[in-house]
Amino acid sequence: MTADQDRYAIYFSPDRESALGVFGREWLGYDAESGETVEQTGLATLSRQRLAEITAEPRRYGFHATLKPPFALAEGRGVDELSAAIEAFAAQHHSVLAPPLTLASLSGFWALVPSQPCRTVDQLADGCVRRFDAFRAPRRLMSLPDAAVPV
Numbered sequence: 001m002t003a004d005q006d007r008y009a010i011y012f013s014p015d016r017e018s019a020l021g022v023f024g025r026e027w028l029g030y031d032a033e034s035g036e037t038v039e040q041t042g043l044a045t046l047s048r049q050r051l052a053e054i055t056a057e058p059r060r061y062g063f064h065a066t067l068k069p070p071f072a073l074a075e076g077r078g079v080d081e082l083s084a085a086i087e088a089f090a091a092q093h094h095s096v097l098a099p100p101l102t103l104a105s106l107s108g109f110w111a112l113v114p115s116q117p118c119r120t121v122d123q124l125a126d127g128c129v130r131r132f133d134a135f136r137a138p139r140r141l142m143s144l145p146d147a148a149v150p151v
Helices: 019-028 048-054 079-092 119-135
Strands: 007-012 065-072 101-106 109-114
Touching: 007 079, 007 119, 065 119, 079 119
Parallel strands: none
Antiparallel strands: 007 065, 101 109
C-alpha cells in the first residue's frame, strides 16, 4: 500500500484496566495496546476453537468503538495535522456515561451497542464525524465499461 492509499480511522478504546477493557482483551484474546496475545475467556457454550474462529477478524483491530470510519486523507492534509486535531478534539470532550451495552448485529457483524438511545454518545460520534470530515478525501466513483451502462 502506498502512502496515498493509507487509510485512517478514529476509534474509542476503553481504559485497559477498566472492566470493559479487561472484557475486550479476554474476549478477543488480544491486547491492542501491547500487541500481545492473551488467554481468551469464553462461554461454556463455545469451544475454545470456535471462539478463536469467530474473533479472528476483530482480533486484528482490538476491542474498540468506531467514531469515524476508515478514510483516506484529503489532498493537502497530513498525518501530523490529523493527529493534532484528534488530540484537540479529545481534550474538548469528557467521558460520557452510557447505558449498559447489548449485543446487536450491525451490517453483518456483531457489536456491543448501547441498550437504549443515548444522546451524549450520539452527540460525541456525530461531532467526531463532522469535525474530521474535512480530513476525508472524496470517494472515487468507479466507472463502468460502456457495455455495462443500462440503456
